[in-house]
Amino acid sequence: MSKHLEVNPIACAGHGVCAELFPEWIDLDDWGYPIIDRGPIPHELMEHAERAAEACPKLALTIRERAATAAARSE
Numbered sequence: 001m002s003k004h005l006e007v008n009p010i011a012c013a014g015h016g017v018c019a020e021l022f023p024e025w026i027d028l029d030d031w032g033y034p035i036i037d038r039g040p041i042p043h044e045l046m047e048h049a050e051r052a053a054e055a056c057p058k059l060a061l062t063i064r065e066r067a068a069t070a071a072a073r074s075e
Contacts, residue, residue: 001065002040005049009033011060018061022052034061 005025007018014032024045027035041049041063053061 001067003046003049003063004038004040004066005036005053006062006064007034007036008060008062011058013058013060015057017055017057018052021055022048025049026052040066 005022012033014028016028016032016034018034019026019028022045025037025041025048029035049063053063
């Protein structure tokens, strides 16, 4: 299992706090909404990801566990 960041686009208000706290993984579009790296979060960056998710004013950013892609295809 690997952990990934996900954003709820309906809940997000485009404050940009997440990108300020986790610029290694999150960019902002022209309107201030997050563009998130879809890959698994490396262990050494997990603390940054957790801080960004906890600081989101709209609670729109979450960390979720996903099964490996190959395992998901075989199910």
